[in-house]
Amino acid sequence: xxxxxxxxxxxxxxxxxxxxxxxxxxxxxxxxxxxxxxxxxxxxxxxxxxxxxxxxxxxxxxxxxxxxxxxxxxxxxxxxxxxxxxxxxxxxxxxxxxxxxxxxxxxxxxxxx
Amino acid sequence: xxxxxxxxxxxxxxxxxxxxxxxxxxxxxxxxxxxxxxxxxxxxxxxxxxxxxxxxxxxxxxxxxxxxxxxxxxxxxxxxxxxxxxxxxxxxxxxxxxxxxxxxxxxxxxx
Numbered sequence: 001x002x003x004x005x006x007x008x009x010x011x012x013x014x015x016x017x018x019x020x021x022x023x024x025x026x027x028x029x030x031x032x033x034x035x036x037x038x039x040x041x042x043x044x045x046x047x048x049x050x051x052x053x054x055x056x057x058x059x060x061x062x063x064x065x066x067x068x069x070x071x072x073x074x075x076x077x078x079x080x081x082x083x084x085x086x087x088x089x090x091x092x093x094x095x096x097x098x099x100x101x102x103x104x105x106x107x108x109x110x111x112x113x
Numbered sequence: 114x115x116x117x118x119x120x121x122x123x124x125x126x127x128x129x130x131x132x133x134x135x136x137x138x139x140x141x142x143x144x145x146x147x148x149x150x151x152x153x154x155x156x157x158x159x160x161x162x163x164x165x166x167x168x169x170x171x172x173x174x175x176x177x178x179x180x181x182x183x184x185x186x187x188x189x190x191x192x193x194x195x196x197x198x199x200x201x202x203x204x205x206x207x208x209x210x211x212x213x214x215x216x217x218x219x220x221x222x223x224x
Contacts, residue, residue, distance in 0.1 A: 004155070031210060043117070043203050043215030044156075089155070093210060101146075101213065103155035 002027040004092050006104035013111055017080055021107045023073040023090035031095040035064050035075050038087045038106065047075070047088075080111045115139050119204050119216035126194040126223045134189040134219050136204030142214075144207045145187040146171075147179065149200040150218075156203065162187055194223045 004025045013019050023033070032051045036044035048057045048064040050073070057064050061084075063076045077084055087106040094100040120135045138145065143164045148156040158171030162181040176198060178190040187206075191198060201220050207213040 034212070041218070041220075043205075043217050045215070046212050049212055095210065100210070101158070103157075105153065105155045 002092075002094065002102050004090055004102050004104040006088075006090050006107050008107060009105070010108040011110070013080055013109070015080060015082055015111050015113050018076065018078050019080060019109065021075045021077075021088050021090075021109070023075070023092075023104055025071050025073075025090070025092045025102070025104075027071075027092040027094050027102050029094055030068065030071075031093045031100070033064075033066055033073050034091040034093065035062070035073075036089040036091060038089055040086070044089055077109075080109075082111050082113065085109060085111045117204055117206055117214050117216035119202075119219050121219060122217065123220045124222070126191075126221065128194060128196065128223060130194050131190070131192050132194070132221075134191075134202055134204070134221075136187045136189065136216060137185050138187075138204075138206040138214070139185065140206060140208075140214065141184060142206035142208050143184065144209060144213075145181065146205045146207075146213065147177070147187070147189045148203045148205065149173065149198075150203060151200050159189065159202075191221075196223050199223045 007022045035047040038044040050066045061078045089106040090104040092102045117138045146161045147159040160179040162168045204216040205213045
């Protein structure tokens, strides 16, 4: 069964600290993995897209890693800001048609001053 | 580019009422999707479309209908609203398997 599991479910960190969010998946076949940021009351917005051959990809203070062998990904946030408070959703895409996006339940990150 | 636009943002329905959630995109994307997001759950696919005139069921299609008469528009119809359809609904679009862009969501409450 194609599944995407994220941990932790929620996380509270102090402003300026770093954190790492985890994503494990069983989706097969694999096309790419995406991290989305979803602010409260808003739609998800793409942060990174990683293909099979990419191990690391950065977008500002966000760095995603992918280990396609162990089917694990992480999202590392450096020097957190209050505006980083959001849910972070891992999405694994399978190349089997339009019905091919598998969503994790997200990690709710709260950055406090 | 406005991206993906959903209306309304909020709606309260009585059990048995009907409504249409509107979704339009101006990026000329061929793929469009409707998802629902329940509290603490991942997004679940209701219906999707790979182009005008083509629609198909997703994971949770019961109680919903869609149409895709144009590339831009992908309305979602609820015929007989039930409390189980209380959720946040997101429309998204993409060009084939590339990055999906999401609308702002419609928060629906059925009472």
